[in-house]
Amino acid sequence: AQTVTQSQPEMSVQEAETVTLSCTYDTSESDYYLFWYKQPPSRQMILVIRQEAYKQQNATENRFSVNFQKAAKSFSLKISDSQLGDAAMYFCAYRRINTNAGKSTFGDGTTLTVKP
Amino acid sequence: EAGVAQSPRYKIIEKRQSVAFWCNPISGHATLYWYQQILGQGPKLLIQFQNNGVVDDSQLPKDRFSAERLKGVDSTLKIQPAKLEDSAVYLCASSLTGGGMDYGYTFGSGTRLTVV
Numbered sequence: 001a002q003t004v005t006q007s008q009p010e011m012s013v014q015e016a017e018t019v020t021l022s023c024t025y026d027t028s029e030s031d032y033y034l035f036w037y038k039q040p041p042s043r044q045m046i047l048v049i050r051q052e053a054y055k056q057q058n059a060t061e062n063r064f065s066v067n068f069q070k071a072a073k074s075f076s077l078k079i080s081d082s083q084l085g086d087a088a089m090y091f092c093a094y095r096r097i098n099t100n101a102g103k104s105t106f107g108d109g110t111t112l113t114v115k116p
Numbered sequence: 117e118a119g120v121a122q123s124p125r126y127k128i129i130e131k132r133q134s135v136a137f138w139c140n141p142i143s144g145h146a147t148l149y150w151y152q153q154i155l156g157q158g159p160k161l162l163i164q165f166q167n168n169g170v171v172d173d174s175q176l177p178k179d180r181f182s183a184e185r186l187k188g189v190d191s192t193l194k195i196q197p198a199k200l201e202d203s204a205v206y207l208c209a210s211s212l213t214g215g216g217m218d219y220g221y222t223f224g225s226g227t228r229l230t231v232v
Binding site for chain 2: 035037042043045091095109
């Protein structure tokens with residue numbers, strides 16, 4: 001079974017600085033998707049960024065970028081120019097490429113605090 | 117587009133009582149998921165529907181949990197009888213996949229269940 005590990009339960013960053021959240025996963029598959037989701041205190045989880053495993057280029061969405069190391073099974077999220085609104089719980093998720101639109105497996109999250 | 121709708125937002129019940137949660141996914145999203153999120157943990161899949169058929173319910177405690185998705189649209193998750201350990205946030209998500217692409221989940225706001 002696939003597992004996703006987020007080794008940092010809590011992280012903090014100063015406003016306008018850069019922070020990196022770590023994620024590792026375990027799989028025997030060669031093709032899959034990886035995601036980072038953000039869950040603010042209001043609780044609705046939203047998709048931040050996605051990465052297809054067959055793409056070598058790291059995904060980027062504005063201030064959010066990933067460092068995808070397929071051989072190491074590592075998928076970290078970098079937040080640049082951190083803003084107060086980035087404070088939330090961040091979940092890393094893995095999903096097999098599957099014609100049946102299979103489930104995502106989530107890590108246990110990293111709580112990010114942004115200090116003004 | 118309208119998001120994933122869930123109700124109620126909060127529910128407090130006594131143990132051994134029953135409770136039901138409702139979810140309306142994004143129009144056109146064939147896949148619907150129910151996740152359980154215990155405080156401090158990542159979401160764990162309870163059940164996945166593709167249209168109105170069950171794809172994965174391997175982690176659903178079937179002695180007390182049941183779910184249905186009528187006509188491939190709305191879904192209801194029921195717990196009967198509830199236990200203290202069922203206290204959690206119940207998240208509904210829907211997904212649009214196809215043509216080999218995966219766009220991630222769109223989540224509802226969740227239902228926070230407290231069993232006393």
